[in-house]
Amino acid sequence: MKNLHRSMDLPQILFSLMFILILIVACFWVVQPFILGFAWASMVVIATWPLMLKLQSWLWGRRSLAVVAMTLILLLVFIIPVVLLVNSLIDNSAPVIAWITSGHLQLPALTWLNDVPVIGKKLFAGYHTQVDAGGTAIMRKVQPYIGRTTGFFFAQAGHFGRFMLHLGLMLLFSVLLYWRGEQVGNGIRHFAYRLASRRGDAAVLLAGQAIRAVALGVVVTALVQGVLGGIGLAISGIPYATLLTVLMIFFCLVQLGPLLVLVPAIIWLYWSGDTTWGTVLLVWSCVVGTLDNFLRPMLIRMGADLPMILILSGVIGGLVAFGMIGLFIGPVVLAVSYRLVSAWMHEAPAPDGSPQEVIDELAEDQEELRKTF
Known part of the structure; x- marks a missing residue:
């Protein structure tokens, strides 16, 4: 079939763009609850x-x-x-409610x-x-x-x-x-390739590496620390160990660490006179509390080499912006953006001249422009 080339006038272009914009907004409106x-x-x-x-x-x-x-x-x-x-x-x-309503609560x-x-x-x-x-x-x-x-x-x-x-x-x-993971992945790569050729395909692959790095570094580390801390609480005889374990996992996700739960538990054991299990939990807490110092960087580098300040900022900012689900979305967004910007920057060579040479060359160029005008 012969492809007839037609010139498009300005109203036709505007109405086409308007129709596409309305279609995009309508689609976003429909899928908004599921995004x-x-x-x-x-x-x-x-x-x-x-x-x-x-x-x-x-x-x-x-x-x-x-x-x-x-x-x-x-x-x-x-x-x-x-x-x-x-x-x-x-x-x-x-x-707790029964204790408050029984009259035992006094100022x-x-x-x-x-x-x-x-x-x-x-x-x-x-x-x-x-x-x-x-x-x-x-x-x-x-x-x-x-x-x-x-x-x-x-x-x-x-x-x-x-x-x-x-x-x-x-x-x-x-x-x-x-x-249907393969079909969805190929479709996303095809769409990215259509937008930006090989650069778009590479961006999708870099995004996948960043997502895997965040999941390994943040979520897995939080689960390991929380579960190990919970085991220590249960063995030491701390009540409500299940609740405290979930609380520790949450604290680890928001990068506050498990010691916010473990230290009060140690103090409670010593206060109640159980010094043996208090010492055991103290030693165990030192191990669990320092575990993330080498486990998180190692897991992050298994997926992609990302700076820790980026992960921490993403976790805290995502929590503020999106609530609890932002714990996962925030660091991923920053990590993906960092990888894409880094790949774009490294497409050009880094400056090799000294700062003073660059300043001198800029001054010479400005002097030549003054002489010209």
Whole structure:
């Protein structure tokens, strides 16, 4: 069929661009509820794709069995810890509420206020005046803050609900991507090649390496530290070890480390007189707390050579920008951008002249321009 070349006038070009823009916005509007879940699933599948292929080779080359095995692994890594955390919060909240409502909760005496210079005695007298009045004056002053705190917790409950929704979508999309991973990967590479030829294809491959590096360096390190710390808590006889283990994994994901949980546990053991297990947990905490200093860099370099400051900034910034799911999205976005910019920069040679020579050449060029004009 002969391809007839027609010249397009300006209104035709504008209306074509407008139609394409409307189509893109409409598509984005339709898939908007699924974007974060699909992005999370893509990162998980890219990071664990070599594991899935190895499982497939072990399971007689059956893709269906490998997908089932990977689904069970994702349930163990993501779904079950969240369910355990929720159950622990529900089970542990009942005794706390019962203790508060039983009348055992009393306001502290705050006798140390008397030792404060100048204003200590007045503060102590005013505080006990409020307490002796039945606490009504205190409650009247605190009431506005209670409303704000309640609103904050309701907002966090909404964030948790959205997180669970994205978690379910991540699991669903992960199953689909595991099943048709090659076709999806080839389609993305084809699209990138159509946009920017070989450079676009290379960008997709670099992005995959960055995603795998972040998953290995951040998530695997957090899981290893959290699980090892939880084993130490359980062996030492610390109550609510399951809840504290999940809390440690979260702290490790946000780069705060497991010591925020382990150190209070050690203090509690020594305070209760159990010095033997306190010493054991102290030694174990030193091992677990320093594990990330060599494990995380080693795992990151297995995927791609990325600076640690980039990973830390991505984790914290992603948490602020996207909530809990940003723990995974934030470092990946920064890592992918860093790899692409780095590859683009290295397409040109680095400057080889000394700074003073460059400045002198620039001054000479400016002097010649002045003489010309």
